[in-house]
Amino acid sequence: MPRRASSPARDPRPFDSAQGRPATRDPLTVLGVDPGLRVTGWAVVGGDGEELRPLASGAISTRQGRPPEERLLHIFRELCAVIERWRPAEVAVEDPFVAQNPRSAFAIGEARAVVLLAAAQAGLPVRPYAPAEVKLAVTGNGRSEKAQVQELVRLRLGLAEAPEPQDAADALAVALCHHLRRQTEARLGAMS
Numbered sequence: 001m002p003r004r005a006s007s008p009a010r011d012p013r014p015f016d017s018a019q020g021r022p023a024t025r026d027p028l029t030v031l032g033v034d035p036g037l038r039v040t041g042w043a044v045v046g047g048d049g050e051e052l053r054p055l056a057s058g059a060i061s062t063r064q065g066r067p068p069e070e071r072l073l074h075i076f077r078e079l080c081a082v083i084e085r086w087r088p089a090e091v092a093v094e095d096p097f098v099a100q101n102p103r104s105a106f107a108i109g110e111a112r113a114v115v116l117l118a119a120a121q122a123g124l125p126v127r128p129y130a131p132a133e134v135k136l137a138v139t140g141n142g143r144s145e146k147a148q149v150q151e152l153v154r155l156r157l158g159l160a161e162a163p164e165p166q167d168a169a170d171a172l173a174v175a176l177c178h179h180l181r182r183q184t185e186a187r188l189g190a191m192s
Contacts, residue, residue: 028182029055031088031124032175033079034167035096035111038062040075041167044086045157045175052179054157056086057168068107072114079118091119091126092178094134094170129177134170137177149173 034041043057060078062071093115096108119126132142139152150169153176154162163169 029088030175030178031091032171033093033115034170035115037107037111039167040111041171042082043171043175059165059167076114076118083122091124092174093128094174095128095130097131134173134177137180138173
């Protein structure tokens with residue numbers, strides 16, 4: 001089972017499955033984020049296209065009942081610590097899905113804004129992805145169930161067990177989607 005950070009600012013431990021793998025040429029490290037006011041999942045994936053390595057993942061939880069501004073500040077500080085620790089080249093973030101619950105989408109949007117701010121402060125480019133786009137890239141089906149996404153993330157990244165918690169697994173899927181999208185863009189660019 002992959003190890004995850006209990007608190008990204010203090011102890012972002014790498015996955016066991018990534019240990020001992022050879023370094024890749026021209027690695028691109030991506031921070032994938034699944035924003036949420038209650039829980040924000042994050043994951044760092046490195047690699048040069050063909051071989052991707054999960055480096056670390058975790059979930060930033062906030063206390064229910066606390067004022068939203070305090071919760072958002074906590075997410076911001078923890079994400080800044082993740083960025084400082086892992087120094088990603090780019091950030092990929094999942095956009096909120098608004099059809100189910102507009103109130104929930106608003107809270108997710110606030111958390112997403114904090115992700116954008118943390119990335120901007122670090123001078124990192126951000127690429128947003130719709131949930132269906134992430135599912136399509138990872139599973140080949142934009143309507144896949146969460147369990148299917150989690151299992152295919154496990155297989156594509158060579159993990160012994162499905163990533164936990166679910167928020168970190170979703171963030172891994174976002175980072176994986178970004179890597180796959182960059183591969184496609186590179187191939188199309190080479191054909192031009």
